[in-house]
Amino acid sequence: MTISFNDETFRDDYTFHNSPAAIRRFPFPFDQDSYMYSVNLEPHAGGREGTPFQKRFDVDEHYVAEMKDRAITLADDPLRCQSLPHMELAGWDFLELVMTSKAEDYPDLFTLNRDGDRWHWINRPLGIEQRFTFLDPTTLPCGPLEYITRQTQGDHALLDQRDDNLWMEAGMITSQADWSLDFDIGMNFYEWHAPVPRAHELGVFQRALKFLLALQQGAPSRRLNWTMTVNPRLDTSPENYHKWGPEKRTITPENVGSKQHLRVELQTLWRLPRSNAIAFPIRCYLLSLEDIVSQPKWGRRLHRVLRDLPDELAEYKGFAVNRPMIVDYLSRFDDGAPTSPGIFPD
Amino acid sequence: MNALELRVAAVDPISPLVTRFRFEHPEGATLPPFSGGAHVVVEMPDDGILRRNAYSLISDPLDGRAYEIAVRREDTGRGGSRFMHHRVKAGDMLRVTRPINLFSLDLRARKHVLIGGGIGITPFLAQLAQLTRLQAPFELHYAARTRSEAAGLSLLPDMPQVHVHISDEGNRMDLGAILGHQPLGTHVYTCGPEGLIAAVDDTAARLGWPRGALHSEAFLAPPPGTPFAVTLASGRRIEVGPHESLLEALEAAEVPVDWSCRGGACGRCETRVAACHGRIEHNDHWLTDDEKAAQTKIMPCVSRFAGETLTLDL
Amino acid sequence: MPRTAFTPSITSRPTYAPLRPHPAAPALMLADADGAEALMELAAADPALMARAHVIYIPAGAAHGPGLRALGSAMYHEAPSFAAATERFRKALTDARMGTQLYLAGTEGLIGQATAEALAAGLPADAIQAEHRGTIARRMQCVHCKGMTEDVTTDPFTCAHCGLVLFVRDHFSRRLGAFQGVCVDAETPGILPETQEIRA
Numbered sequence: 108m109t110i111s112f113n114d115e116t117f118r119d120d121y122t123f124h125n126s127p128a129a130i131r132r133f134p135f136p137f138d139q140d141s142y143m144y145s146v147n148l149e150p151h152a153g154g155r156e157g158t159p160f161q162k163r164f165d166v167d168e169h170y171v172a173e174m175k176d177r178a179i180t181l182a183d184d185p186l187r188c189q190s191l192p193h194m195e196l197a198g199w200d201f202l203e204l205v206m207t208s209k210a211e212d213y214p215d216l217f218t219l220n221r222d223g224d225r226w227h228w229i230n231r232p233l234g235i236e237q238r239f240t241f242l243d244p245t246t247l248p249c250g251p252l253e254y255i256t257r258q259t260q261g262d263h264a265l266l267d268q269r270d271d272n273l274w275m276e277a278g279m280i281t282s283q284a285d286w287s288l289d290f291d292i293g294m295n296f297y298e299w300h301a302p303v304p305r306a307h308e309l310g311v312f313q314r315a316l317k318f319l320l321a322l323q324q325g326a327p328s329r330r331l332n333w334t335m336t337v338n339p340r341l342d343t344s345p346e347n348y349h350k351w352g353p354e355k356r357t358i359t360p361e362n363v364g365s366k367q368h369l370r371v372e373l374q375t376l377w378r379l380p381r382s383n384a385i386a387f388p389i390r391c392y393l394l395s396l397e398d399i400v401s402q403p404k405w406g407r408r409l410h411r412v413l414r415d416l417p418d419e420l421a422e423y424k425g426f427a428v429n430r431p432m433i434v435d436y437l438s439r440f441d442d443g444a445p446t447s448p449g450i451f452p453d
Numbered sequence: 454m455n456a457l458e459l460r461v462a463a464v465d466p467i468s469p470l471v472t473r474f475r476f477e478h479p480e481g482a483t484l485p486p487f488s489g490g491a492h493v494v495v496e497m498p499d500d501g502i503l504r505r506n507a508y509s510l511i512s513d514p515l516d517g518r519a520y521e522i523a524v525r526r527e528d529t530g531r532g533g534s535r536f537m538h539h540r541v542k543a544g545d546m547l548r549v550t551r552p553i554n555l556f557s558l559d560l561r562a563r564k565h566v567l568i569g570g571g572i573g574i575t576p577f578l579a580q581l582a583q584l585t586r587l588q589a590p591f592e593l594h595y596a597a598r599t600r601s602e603a604a605g606l607s608l609l610p611d612m613p614q615v616h617v618h619i620s621d622e623g624n625r626m627d628l629g630a631i632l633g634h635q636p637l638g639t640h641v642y643t644c645g646p647e648g649l650i651a652a653v654d655d656t657a658a659r660l661g662w663p664r665g666a667l668h669s670e671a672f673l674a675p676p677p678g679t680p681f682a683v684t685l686a687s688g689r690r691i692e693v694g695p696h697e698s699l700l701e702a703l704e705a706a707e708v709p710v711d712w713s714c715r716g717g718a719c720g721r722c723e724t725r726v727a728a729c730h731g732r733i734e735h736n737d738h739w740l741t742d743d744e745k746a747a748q749t750k751i752m753p754c755v756s757r758f759a760g761e762t763l764t765l766d767l
Numbered sequence: 768m769p770r771t772a773f774t775p776s777i778t779s780r781p782t783y784a785p786l787r788p789h790p791a792a793p794a795l796m797l798a799d800a801d802g803a804e805a806l807m808e809l810a811a812a813d814p815a816l817m818a819r820a821h822v823i824y825i826p827a828g829a830a831h832g833p834g835l836r837a838l839g840s841a842m843y844h845e846a847p848s849f850a851a852a853t854e855r856f857r858k859a860l861t862d863a864r865m866g867t868q869l870y871l872a873g874t875e876g877l878i879g880q881a882t883a884e885a886l887a888a889g890l891p892a893d894a895i896q897a898e899h900r901g902t903i904a905r906r907m908q909c910v911h912c913k914g915m916t917e918d919v920t921t922d923p924f925t926c927a928h929c930g931l932v933l934f935v936r937d938h939f940s941r942r943l944g945a946f947q948g949v950c951v952d953a954e955t956p957g958i959l960p961e962t963q964e965i966r967a
Binding site for chain 2: 866868891894
Binding site: 186289293298347349 | 949
C-alpha cells in the first residue's frame with residue numbers, strides 16, 4: 108500500500124502525530140493575516156497534487172487510527188449515528204458515492220465490483236470484504252450510512268431539502284467541534300446554526316443556504332472551517348464535555364506548543380442523486396502549534412489571526428481562556444515579515 | 454455547464470401533439486440516477502440560436518440505461534418544442550444537463566397525492582416509478598376536459614392508484630373529495646395549468662391544510678413577447694427578439710450568466726438591475742412580490758421588459 | 768394571567784403567537800394551567816370553533832376546568848398530567864385527518880412535548896399553533912445523560928438524573944421538545960457561577 112498508516116490514539120495517552128509529509132499537506136485555513144466569516148465556497152473539483160483537496164474523499168496516514176477511535180466512541184454512545192427513517196435512501200446514495208469515489212481514487216486500497224445490484228466491496232486498510240445487495244438493508248450489518256461512515260474519515264451529515272431549507276436528518280458525528288447530533292437532528296439550516304454568533308447578522312447563512320439549495324449533481328463544493336483543540340482529541344462532543352473539559356485548563360507556557368492544536372474542517376457538499384438530499388462530510392485535521400511554526404509562513408499568519416480575532420469568536424470557538432498563552436507562544440515565531448498570498452506553505 | 458453528450462435513441466409520437474424522446478449514452482455507459490420530479494435542460498442548436506429548454510424526466514429514476522422526456526409541441530412558443538418535434542431524429546447527438554430536481558417528493562410523507570393536468574403529468578411518471586419502488590402509499594389523479602386533450606393518458610401505467618377524470622364524460626375531478634379525508638402526514642403535489650394549481654391551493658386552504666404539505670411545479674416556459682433592449686454596465690446594448698428570452702440573448706452575446714432551471718423557479722440567474730425606466734414583466738416564481746415591485750432584480754430566463762431603458766448590473 | 772413577553776433570542780428558540788381560529792377545520796386543543804385562558808379567548812373569537820374541537824386540559828392546580836368545560840366542545844377531557852394524557856392525545860392524532868389544527872396553550876414544557884408527539888404522528892409543523900401562558904419554567908435535556916428535567920426555573924440547575932450542574936441554553940430541539948443543558952463547571956470542576964432565576 109502507498110500510505111503507511113500510523114499506530115496512534117486520539118484519547119488517553121494521545122500518541123497522535125503528523126509525519127513531515129502530513130505537516131506539509133495540512134489544509135491551513137487562512138489565506139490572509141486576518142479572519143472573519145464568509146461564504147468561502149469553491150468547487151470541489153480536485154486540487155494541487157498531494158493536498159487534501161486532490162481526491163474526492165481524502166485518505167491519509169490517520170485513516171486506520173481514526174476509524175478505531177470512531178468505533179470506541181460508538182460503542183460508548185450509539186446515538187452518535189442516527190438516521191430518521193426517510194433518510195435511508197440518502198444513506199444508500201452516500202454509500203455509493205464513497206465506494207465509487209474511493210475505488211477509483213485509491214485502487215490499491217479499495218475495490219468495488221458491481222454486477223447490477225450485487226456489490227462486492229473490499230477495504231484493504233481495514234481488512235473488510237463485504238458482498239451485499241444495493242438498496243437492500245438486510246444485506247449489510249447495519250444501515251448504509253453507518254456502514255460506510257465507519258470506513259470514512261470525518262463526520263458526515265445528510266441534509267434533506269424541502270420548503271426552501273435544508274434539514275439535518277441523518278448523520279455520523281463522532282469528531283465534532285462541540286455540537287450534538289442527537290440534539291440537533293431534525294433541525295433546519297438556520298436552527299442548527301443558531302448558536303453561531305455574528306454570522307446571522309452578516310447574512311452569511313442566507314447566502315450559503317441559497318447557494319446550497321441550487322447545488323447540482325456532479326458539481327460538489329467545499330470550504331474550510333477551523334477551531335482550536337487542546338490535545339489531539341477527535342471526540343470533543345458536548346456529550347462528553349464534562350470529561351474532556353478539564354483538559355482545556357492544562358495548557359502552560361511550557362506545553363502549549365505540543366498540546367494546543369489547530370483543528371481544521373474540510374467540509375464538502377454533494378447533491379445526492381436518488382434522494383435529492385445533500386451529503387455534508389466534515390473532515391477534521393489536527394496540527395500542533397509546534398508543527399505549524401515549522402512552516403514560517405503559517406506561524407506568522409496564525410499569530411496575527413489569533414491575536415486580532417474578535418473576543419466573541421474566540422469565546423464561541425472555545426479557546427478564549429487560552430488565547431493569551433497561544434498568542435504569546437506564536438509571537439515568538441512572528442518577525443513581522445510579510446506573508447505570501449494563499450494557504451500553502453512557502 | 455454540467456452536461457452530458459447523449460445520443461437520441463428513439464423518437465416516438467404518442468399523440469398528435471406529444472412526442473417521447475429517449476436518450477442514451479453513446480458508449481452505452483450508465484447514466485446518473487435521479488429523483489422523481491427532476492428535469493434536464495436540453496440544448497438545441499437552432500440555426501445560430503442556442504435554445505435551452507427544461508423537460509421533466511419521465512423514465513424510471515433508477516434505470517441508468519436511458520433518460521426519457523415527453524415534449525408537447527407549442528406552436529405559439531419560442532420554437533424549442535418545434536425544434537424537438539421537427540428537427541430531432543434518432544441517432545442525433547444532443548447536450549443534456551445532469552438531472553436537477555425542483556419538485557421532489559417529501560420522503561417523510563405518510564402518503565403522496567399527485568394531481569396532474571395536461572402535459573403536467575410528466576414529473577409524476579418518474580415519481581410513480583420511485584414511489585412504487587419505495588412501496589410508499591400514493592394516489593394519482595389525472596384530469597382533462599376531453600379524452601383527446603388528455604395528452605399524457607397513454608404515458609400513464611394501468612395501476613389501481615391511478616385515477617383518470619375526464620369532465621366531458623361526466624367524471625369531473627372533485628378536489629374536495631380528494632383532499633377531504635387524507636390521513637395525517639399526506640403531501641399533495643400538483644402539476645399542470647395555473648388554474649389547476651390555484652384550485653388545489655384554494656380547496657386545501659378551505660379544508661385547513663397547511664401550506665407546507667402542498668407542492669406544485671411552478672415551472673414555466675419562457676413566454677414570447679415584444680422585442681426590447683437592455684443595457685449592460687459597460688454601456689453595451691443587447692437586443693432581445695420576440696421569440697428569444699433575455700437569458701438567451703445574453704448568452705448569444707457571450708455575456709456570462711449563471712442558470713439552472715430556465716423556468717423562473719430556481720433563482721440561479723437572478724440579476725441585479727442598476728436602473729429601470731419602464732416596467733419589468735416579471736414572469737418568474739422566484740422573486741417576492743415586494744422584490745418584483747421594487748424593480749431592482751430580474752430573472753432573465755423568463756422575464757421581459759417594456760419601456761425606455763433597463764440597465765443590468767452585468 | 769396574560770401572555771408572556773419573551774426576550775429576543777437565537778433562531779432555534781421557539782416563539783409563540785396568540786392563537787387564531789381557523790374556520791371550518793377540525794380542532795385538537797391541549798392546554799395546561801393558565802393555558803385554559805388562551806383557549807377561552809380563542810373560543811370567544813370564534814364560538815363555532817368549539818363544536819369541532821376535542822379539548823384535553825391538565826389543570827395542574829388551576830381552577831379553570833369548569834369554565835373550559837362550559838365552552839361546550841365536542842369532546843372534553845381533564846388529565847392529571849401530560850403523561851396521563853399522552854395515550855389519549857396519540858389516539859386523537861391517529862384518528863385525525865389532514866386539515867386538523869392543533870392548538871396548544873400553557874407552559875413551554877407542555878407545548879414542547881405535545882409538539883414533538885404531533886410531529887412524530889405526521890402532523891405538519893405549520894398545522895400547530897402555540898401560545899405561552901403561565902410559568903416560564905423550562906423542560907431541559909441534559910446533553911450528557913439525555914435525561915429530561917421538568918420545570919427548570921434556575922440557571923444553573925442540577926440534572927434530576929445524573930446530578931451534573933447544567934447551564935441553561937436557549938438552543939431548543941422540536942424533536943425532543945426540550946432545551947439543552949450543558950455542564951457548567953466542566954473545565955473547572957466544583958467552581959459554579961451564582962444561581963439566577965431564568966429569564967423569559
